[in-house]
Amino acid sequence: MSLFAPVMYFSFGFIVAFLFPRLPIIMITRGKGFNTSFPEHPFPIPLSPKLTQRVLHMRMIYWMGFVVATIPLLFGLVSIKWGNSAFGFGLWLSSGWFILSRLQTFVGGPKPPWTLTMAQRLQTVMDETKSDSSCCTYPQPEWQILTVSCSTCGKVLDKIPRPDLGRKRMDGFFVGSFRLLLTDGYPTVSDHGDELENLQDSEE
Numbered sequence: 230m231s232l233f234a235p236v237m238y239f240s241f242g243f244i245v246a247f248l249f250p251r252l253p254i255i256m257i258t259r260g261k262g263f264n265t266s267f268p269e270h271p272f273p274i275p276l277s278p279k280l281t282q283r284v285l286h287m288r289m290i291y292w293m294g295f296v297v298a299t300i301p302l303l304f305g306l307v308s309i310k311w312g313n314s315a316f317g318f319g320l321w322l323s324s325g326w327f328i329l330s331r332l333q334t335f336v337g338g339p340k341p342p343w344t345l346t347m348a349q350r351l352q353t354v355m356d357e358t359k360s361d362s363s364c365c366t367y368p369q370p371e372w373q374i375l376t377v378s379c380s381t382c383g384k385v386l387d388k389i390p391r392p393d394l395g396r397k398r399m400d401g402f403f404v405g406s407f408r409l410l411l412t413d414g415y416p417t418v419s420d421h422g423d424e425l426e427n428l429q430d431s432e433e
């Protein structure tokens with residue numbers, strides 16, 4: 230008996246379950262109407278309540294992927310028992326791996342690309358620029374690739390590398406989506422590894 234067909238079924242199941250839980254992040258918010266209040270990717274985004282809200286939305290969609298992953302996991306188990314077992318095993322292994330890697334967050338693994346703490350830090354920067362201790366007379370804080378900085382005086386206000394923020398990516402839908410699959414939404418350039426550590430979500 231040939232091994233070719235089972236290997237194909239397995240790979241197909243694996244790929245389907247790989248893509249499935251990641252689709253929400255790729256699809257939701259990429260439309261034009263969702264991003265009218267933000268400059269186009271990859272330009273810096275001025276800090277605003279809308280931006281803070283976007284970080285929280287991305288965080289919600291990220292955890293939604295966790296729930297979505299249980300669908301191929303269950304379907305995989307059903308398929309192993311009553312359907313094509315190679316296909317089912319591919320589904321099951323891939324979504325199980327996804328769920329396990331996300332669960333690592335709770336035992337000191339990598340933090341999600343979007344956290345509550347991140348949103349709170351953006352809010353703190355905004356509050357500070359409106360207070361007496363602001364960096365200059367007309368502060369305009371914006372989120373650049375590696376930092377939140379004032380575009381008027383250039384002062385670095387917080388060192389938070391910018392994750393993907395759901396904007397339509399400049400490299401187009403397919404290349405952009407592929408890049409998202411590879412990075413999972415994390416900042417593509419980051420030399421603030423220690424800073425990322427501080428973004429741990431204490432309530433999760």
Ligand SMILES: [Zn+2]
Nearest residue numbers: 364365379382
């Ligand atoms: Zn300034």
